[in-house]
Each structure stands twice: as C-alpha cells, then as structure tokens.
Amino acid sequence: MPARTGRPPKISKTDILTAAHRVIDEEGTQALTMRRLAREVGTTPMALYHHVRDKDELLLLLLDEYAAGVPRPEPPAGAGPGERVVAAAVAMREALTRVPWIVEVLRADDLMSARALWYPEEIIDAAVQAGLTPEDAVDAYRIIWHYTAGEISARSAAARRREDDRPTHRGRVFEDLDATRLPRLAALGPRWEELTSRDTYDKGIRALVRGLLPRP
Amino acid sequence: MPARTGRPPKISKTDILTAAHRVIDEEGTQALTMRRLAREVGTTPMALYHHVRDKDELLLLLLDEYAAGVPRPEPPAGAGPGERVVAAAVAMREALTRVPWIVEVLRADDLMSARALWYPEEIIDAAVQAGLTPEDAVDAYRIIWHYTAGEISARSAAARRREDDRPTHRGRVFEDLDATRLPRLAALGPRWEELTSRDTYDKGIRALVRGLLPRP
C-alpha cells in the first residue's frame, strides 16, 4: 500500500453519494444542488468537483448505485429470443422510469451505468440467438435504446406539463388546425389529448422486435 | 379596430424573433441568452417575458418559423403506405437535425410546432391507408416520434461528447467489463465505439414500419 502524497482528502466520493441519496430521499430531486450537497457533507461546493466531474456525472453515479440494487431477473423460461428482448426492454424502461432524475442523465449520456449493463447484454444476446450477426444485434439494441430513451423523455415532459397549469403553446396550436391541409389531425383533434396519453411502449417494442428480428 | 388600452408596447414578438434569428445566425445558439436578446431589441431582459412565456417557448417559436421555411415535399409517386411513412419520418428527422437548438425543444415539449404538423399528418394518413384504425395510426405516429426524438437526442449527446475531450465516465466503464457476466459486451467492447457511431435511423424506422403496419 504505497503512501499517497498530497493533501489528505476530507471527503470521499462515497460521502458525496451517500449524502446525495439522503437529500433526494428526504426532500426530492430538486433539492439536490451542489451547494446543498456541499453543506451536507461539510465542505464547499467546489470541493465536490474534485470527486465528480460535474453534476451530470454525479447523477450518473447515483443511477449506477441504484442499478446495483435492482436484481437481474432470469429471462422467462422457455421464451423465444423475441420475447427475451421484449422482457429485457420492458424491464429496462420500468427500472429507469423509477429514477426521478433520469431525464438529466439521458441528456448527458446515451449509455447506461456499469451495473445496468445487463440490459444491453441480454438484448444483444437474445438478438444473436435469434440469428442476427453481432453487428446487427448492436444496431438492434441501439434502436431499442433510442426508442426507450425517447419514450421516457416524452413521458416526463408530459408529466411536467400536467403539473404546470400555465397555458401551453401546444394547446393553442391544436385548437385551430387547418382542416383542409391537415384533415387527419383536424379530425382527431378533440381526442388528441386522450389518444396521446396512452402508454404505447409495449406496442412499440413489439413492433421493433417483429421488424428487427428474422421471422421465426 | 378597437383601441387598445394599457401602456403601448415598445417591442413585439416579431421584433424578438427577428433579433433572435440574427443572433443565432451570426454567433450561434450559445450566444442566444435572454440578456443578449434584450440588448439586441433594446429593452430589459424581463420585458421579453411579456411576449414569450420562457426561453423554451421562444425556441419553440423559432422552430415554428424555421418549419415554415421547409417546403412540404410531395410523397414519392406510386409509393405504398409503408414507404410514405418512411419518407415522412426520414424527412422529419432530417429537418429537425438541422436545428441546432432542437434538443432544448425536445426536452420542453413532445409535439412539433404548428407549421411542422404535416409530418404527423402524413404519417397518420399513410398508416390509415395501410389499414390501421385512426387510433392505431396515432399510436404508430407516437411510437415513431419517440424513436425519432430519442435518436436525435442521443446523436446530439454523442456529438457533444466528441467535442469535449475530458475523459468520460463512459470510457472507464467499458474498459473493465466482467467477461463472465457480460460476455457479449466484453467481446464487442473494443469495437463498441465504432459500432455505435453508425447511423441506424433508417434501419430503425423500417423495422418499425414493418412491425406496425399490416403485412401488405
């Protein structure tokens, strides 16, 4: 154990993560600011930046810790490759949906944390079992990931919109549609809010699997 | 023409949008701050907030203006419904990719601006032509939209990562993969960067169309 040189650290990455968890658990995501976190661990805000690169990385580390706590379920027994992909994607989306700050992480990085990597592993493996080349299997995974990330983002934006009662641009747009140029939308207009509040993730994933994997 | 009451406005929404365009054209998106914009139109920052709700709405209005300038292409002659959907989705993604601030807009709202609505119109119409019910056609559009938004976000995040030469969390994660638990990823590891830099949007859209529309 070689003695380390330099000023001995007062705080560790673990301290930071623990404190961050505490703050989020007790007061929610929006209470997690760098200043607040610094106070919580007993330092100055900028000291945190020696342990994490920026706030986005902090969130990614939190996500990783969270992922470590999610058990890796066994793929359903006797399931075909297609069903394995669907099951993994659905589990991935569900796990991510539970993370309140997930949107920030999605914006920052397109890949999951180390301990969440079994999702891509499972999806890619199942795709290869179904007959895809490894390259095609990676493509399939990325396509599924893009779809999943987009769906999560959109859902979160919709939820924010619902909380916020200020009148939205969106509403105005849909009120006066040109029925000549946009007949379908005009016809659907009144039902738009209802139609677009349905959960279509599964439907999309199944369509993707049908379209990506070779016909059995 | 009823005379308006209240203090007469010094600036209009049009002034703001014009100035915003000028700033973006001349100095790029990151130069567009509320303070800068206020200086440009000759007011105080907060005066802008009487004409736009917040910066996100401003960007949405800019997107709408931009969309007005993109001509609505005729669907390819003699194309089947599936090809029409693909063409519309590809055009939508391409148009949005050209808007540098698109990521902010995607985060704020899941729907496009008024003058960009022909994309969903075209997709929904083609889906109905293919035999879907209007409800299923809306679902199909939303699924395609989620996929598209996710892909654009991921691409933009990847581009930012490339510009930034600071070492990324992502890199470290992929260096030490547990080959026992994650054999596929470990095998692909060295090629991951290359494999995930490919453009798979078309492939995904075609898979979605295959999976969503009834077999012809």
Add this chain to the structure above:
DNA sequence: GTGACTTTTTATACATGTATAGAAAGTAAC
C-alpha cells in the same frame, strides 16, 4: 383634468452550475 384600470416595461434579487486562482496540508529528497 381626475381617478380607476390595464398593459407593458424596469429594477432588483435570487438560485444555480461551475471557472479560476491560490491557499493548505501532506510526502519525498536532500
């Protein structure tokens, strides 16, 4: 004109992420 009312603009303030510069606190060589 005067006072009530409305709309728009201004001034000020705050919270946030983080850049930058340098101080503090240790080890290692001599």
Add this chain to the structure above:
DNA sequence: GTTACTTTCTATACATGTATAAAAAGTCAC
C-alpha cells in the same frame, strides 16, 4: 529543517434563467 512537488480544498466571481414588485404610459368614465 528546507525545498520541491502533489493533491485537495477554499474563496471569489461570473453567466444564466427568471421571480417579484413597482413604476410608467396609455385609455376610459365622469
């Protein structure tokens, strides 16, 4: 011990979006 070097921490500062309160500038009824 003194000096050089390294790592971590602190202080200060800035740019940003936007909340809040009040001021300004008009119309209208009388």
